[in-house]
Structures are given as C-alpha cells and as structure tokens.
Amino acid sequence: MLRIYHTPPSRSVRIVWLAEEMSLPYEAIAVPFGGAPPAGFTDASPLGQLPAIEDGEVRMIESVAIMQYLLAKYGPSPLEVTKTERAFPDYLQFLEFGEAGLTAIGNAYVATRFRAPDDQKKNWTVDYVTDAMRKRFALVDRRLADGREFIVADRFTAADISVGWSVSIAKYFGILESFEPATQAYYDRITARPAYAKAIAG
Numbered sequence: 001m002l003r004i005y006h007t008p009p010s011r012s013v014r015i016v017w018l019a020e021e022m023s024l025p026y027e028a029i030a031v032p033f034g035g036a037p038p039a040g041f042t043d044a045s046p047l048g049q050l051p052a053i054e055d056g057e058v059r060m061i062e063s064v065a066i067m068q069y070l071l072a073k074y075g076p077s078p079l080e081v082t083k084t085e086r087a088f089p090d091y092l093q094f095l096e097f098g099e100a101g102l103t104a105i106g107n108a109y110v111a112t113r114f115r116a117p118d119d120q121k122k123n124w125t126v127d128y129v130t131d132a133m134r135k136r137f138a139l140v141d142r143r144l145a146d147g148r149e150f151i152v153a154d155r156f157t158a159a160d161i162s163v164g165w166s167v168s169i170a171k172y173f174g175i176l177e178s179f180e181p182a183t184q185a186y187y188d189r190i191t192a193r194p195a196y197a198k199a200i201a202g
C-alpha cells in the first residue's frame with residue numbers, strides 16, 4: 001500500500017489531500033517535528049523533509065512530483081488537465097508555481113523565524129523573502145480577480161492542491177496580513193473540501 005510520511009501543516013498535506021480526492025488507499029505515517037523519525041523515513045526522505053512516499057519499490061520526495069506520479073500511476077482523474085485541453089499550459093504553470101514560485105522561497109522565512117537567534121530574526125533577507133512572497137501571491141490575486149472558482153480549467157484540479165496549500169500556509173504563518181476578497185473566497189472554497197479537512201487533521 002502507498003505509505004505517505006505526513007505531518008500537518010507541512011507539504012505532505014498536498015499528498016494526503018490528493019490521495020483523498022482520488023480515493024486512493026494509503027497509510028499515513030506521522031513524523032514528529034524535532035523528534036525521532038519513524039522507521040523507514042531516512043531511506044524514503046534523504047533530506048529529512050516532508051513529504052516522502054513509499055509505493056512498492058518507489059521512494060519519492062518533492063510534493064509536486066509525487067502528485068504527478070500518483071495521477072499518472074493511479075489515474076486517469078479529472079484532477080489532471082490533459083494535453084488535449086486548452087487549459088493544459090495554465091495547468092502545468094500553476095501546478096509548478098504552487099511550489100517553485102510561491103513556497104520554495106518561504107523555507108528561508110520559516111527557518112529564520114523559528115531557528116535563528118533572536119538578534120538575527122529580523123534581517124534584510126527576511127524582508128526580501130516576505131516582500132517577494134507577497135508579490136508572488138499578488139499573481140494569484142490577479143488570476144482569481146475575474147471571479148473564477150478554480151485556478152485553471154473551470155474545475156478543481158491538482159493545480160488547486162498545489163497553489164491551495166501555499167495559500168493556506170501563507171495564512172498559517174501570517175505571511176499575508178489579509179487576502180484580497182477573491183483569494184479569501186478561493187481559500188474558503190477549497191479548504192471546505194472534505195479531502196482537505198482529512199489531510200490537515202493528520
């Protein structure tokens with residue numbers, strides 16, 4: 001069975017959320033922050049990061065790649081936009097943008113906020129990262145400003161899981177003081193899904 005190393009609110013939420021949306025059987029294995037890792041975790045996640053999966057002989061890290069793998073292996077699913085659909089380029093862009101554009105840069109913010117000595121918590125780099133993230137989230141605001149319900153393709157897709165987790169974590173860490181109304185409505189809409197509730201509950 002698919003094993004997902006999962007501790008909310010980390011990026012492993014993306015994987016459990018997708019598995020729930022696809023009704024995939026899986027086992028979630030908790031990885032305590034700062035505690036002893038469970039058996040198998042070090043092999044599955046050489047960088048010690050979440051998420052990681054084991055699926056038979058497959059070991060994977062990188063949340064968006066794992067989503068692509070699960071969709072390809074256990075699909076077809078309407079959560080994926082295929083190359084014959086007009087929204088295919090937008091789908092690829094926002095699927096990747098959720099991690100590469102929106103949140104990868106945020107690791108420096110989180111690490112500095114929680115691990116840096118007090119006198120180094122406020123510095124030029126933190127201000128730069130915060131400003132860069134706000135600019136990147138403004139692209140999500142602009143995308144949603146026309147009233148669309150979902151980020152691409154007029155339906156809920158894996159791109160919403162990718163971007164949606166990023167929006168939720170920006171709220172969690174208070175990186176954005178408030179959302180634009182369209183982004184707030186988007187956040188409310190996608191986090192009301194039962195699959196998200198299951199994933200964030202752990």
Ligand SMILES: N[C@@H](CCC(=O)N[C@@H](CS)C(=O)NCC(=O)O)C(=O)O
Nearest residue numbers: 010011048049050051062063064099
């Ligand atoms: N690009 C990776 C990032 C993984 C990542 O940074 N995960 C965080 C949790 S959300 C983590 O494990 N941080 C602890 C660390 O880097 O030591 C992905 O999308 O899976």
